[in-house]
């Protein structure tokens with residue numbers, strides 16, 4: 001046979017085979033989604049926060065079905081809005097869907113290169129960290145050993161609320177809730193009661209990182225370029241991280257010292273277990289930065305999530321007083337003749353209606369409307385669609401809890417719905433009807449602890465006080481994505497609030513009520529100059545012009561934030577002690 005003939009035939013075969021293969025790969029597309037115009041739509045999505053994406057995604061799901069793809073940056077981002085499919089992915093195919101996307105530039109700093117549980121890839125590092133957390137600190141016998149601290153934190157909270165309820169008609173509760181949950185986790189983390197100043201210090205460095213996180217996002221695009229372009233921002237990120245290390249490392253070192261001297265008072269803390277831990281592959285102990293990162297994760301994961309849900313639940317109990325009375329009646333029955341104003345942890349088991357209230361709170365107001373982004377460990381064909389390894393997969397947590405096909409009258413607060421089937425399975429191992437904690441291998445490892453905290457605090461809060469809206473007020477259950485603040489009517493622009501106490505101390509040397517310039521040794525050295533510039537220019541600008549919105553327009557002062565979905569109008573209540 002002629003050589004040229006063989007060459008031509010094999011070339012043809014090659015072309016045909018390639019065509020067939022490319023046809024095959026073409027038939028498997030990523031899930032449907034809106035028209036993608038390269039660069040333009042990517043940037044549009046990038047500029048939107050999670051809360052802005054949610055209603056758009058809801059519309060896309062109505063149009064395209066329960067799986068959709070959008071393109072954020074160059075990556076396909078797949079969103080699943082249906083419990084059946086979430087179960088198929090996270091539970092039935094858990095080994096495929098439990099990876100995390102590669103950490104972006106800023107996340108690498110915060111997680112010391114993905115060395116914590118939530119950001120670690122699905123592999124040995126993740127398994128070691130997660131297993132050690134769940135089998136040690138979050139094991140139910142260990143959780144029980146912390147009951148003393150829960151009791152102490154509860155009584156501190158009740159005392160604070162009592163003194164506020166005497167002097168004020170209206171109490172803003174979220175800050176108290178947040179601080180209480182934070183104290184619980186600080187104790188579990190370090191194994192001792194730190195003094196109030198130290199706890200506030202840790203809270204401050206944690207919060208400032210969380211609050212600033214979103215502004216650092218820009219550094220994740222073309223990191224090499226933006227790091228130079230936004231050098232100040234990059235330096236701020238490094239500085240905040242350094243501040244966290246400066247505050248947490250001494251506490252970790254002190255604990256290490258104490259353990260050496262055998263003075264750990266029989267308490268095993270999270271830091272203790274981390275000091276004993278070894279990386280499975282590198283066969284070395286964790287270094288200090290890695291322990292700081294893991295403490296960060298532990299403290300952040302359990303504070304705002306739990307206190308946000310606690311606030312939502314109490315708000316609903318104020319809005320629906322008969323639900324509150326029903327919880328109180330149930331407690332009264334269990335406590336019987338006992339006079340004391342305390343519901344003990346062992347007694348929570350006998351309070352099914354209380355548990356139903358907590359579950360209903362988590363269904364109706366999950367603090368995160370999405371889980372953390374997942375990734376697949378290899379390209380996967382899922383329900384005839386391609387889920388590529390280089391994309392992300394997320395789940396519409398709130399949508400699932402509000403699905404009218406699954407829940408009757410889904411937007412109503414009706415704890416009774418959980419009273420039929422005795423043990424509702426919050427982990428979704430058989431089927432997913434809601435997933436406030438996620439599901440499958442990446443399910444929140446703290447869900448048991450979180451449920452205990454919620455049950456214990458809700459029970460004792462309604463047992464000790466009658467919760468009512470302040471005189472003439474009502475509870476507004478609107479949502480807002482945000483973190484929280486320390487002021488009365490904090491979102492209003494009310495300069496009068498600074499007219500009472502003559503010299504407001506912007507340096508926060510006595511107490512920090514706000515810290516736009518930071519505080520302490522690293523306080524912005526330019527704050528006096530900045531204040532002078534602002535005062536001089538504002539005074540002269542309003543003296544020279546009358547400032548108005550353009551004809552027919554208005555000024556929109558909205559802000560955006562992510563993380564937890566909090567009450568738009570923080571719960572203000574009137575508390576009357578029940579005795």
Ligand code: HEM
Pocket residue numbers: 117118119130297298301302303305306309366367368370371372373436437438439441442443444445446447449450
């Ligand atoms: C009401 C309270 C809480 C809620 C609603 C909640 C919810 C969640 C959710 C939705 C995830 C992501 C799951 C996923 O990506 O699929 C998560 C992950 C996580 N949570 Fe929680 N959480 C709460 C409290 C806590 C507490 C108290 C702790 C620990 C003390 C904790 C520790 C973690 C950790 C370490 C992860 C990462 C798990 C992993 O990636 O393997 N959480 N949580």
Ligand SMILES: *[C@@H]1O[C@H](CO)[C@@H](O)[C@H](O)[C@H]1NC(C)=O
Pocket residue numbers: 065066082083084085403405406
């Ligand atoms: C989820 O979607 C699938 C396929 O579209 C459908 O068969 C199923 O009924 C849906 N499940 C829920 C809980 O909506």
Ligand SMILES: *[C@@H]1O[C@H](CO)[C@@H](O)[C@H](O)[C@H]1NC(C)=O
Pocket residue numbers: 167168169170488
């Ligand atoms: C609460 O009471 C204190 C004094 O006990 C008072 O200074 C403060 O303004 C009150 N706050 C509110 C929100 O009413």
Ligand SMILES: *[C@@H]1O[C@H](CO)[C@@H](O)[C@H](O)[C@H]1NC(C)=O
Pocket residue numbers: 088092093380381382383
């Ligand atoms: C996931 O699990 C289901 C049921 O076990 C199976 O039918 C399916 O092929 C698995 N794989 C994917 C990628 O969905």
Ligand SMILES: *[C@@H]1O[C@H](CO)[C@@H](O)[C@H](O)[C@H]1NC(C)=O
Pocket residue numbers: 074075379388389390391
């Ligand atoms: C992602 O992976 C898919 C399939 O493996 C591939 O076709 C696509 O080009 C990849 N995209 C990027 C941005 O790497």
Ligand SMILES: CC(=O)N[C@H]1CO[C@H](CO)[C@@H](O)[C@@H]1O
Pocket residue numbers: 128131132135136277278279280
């Ligand atoms: C209780 C537990 O799971 N401990 C594990 C912690 O991690 C190390 C590996 O560094 C394991 O050897 C332990 O068994």
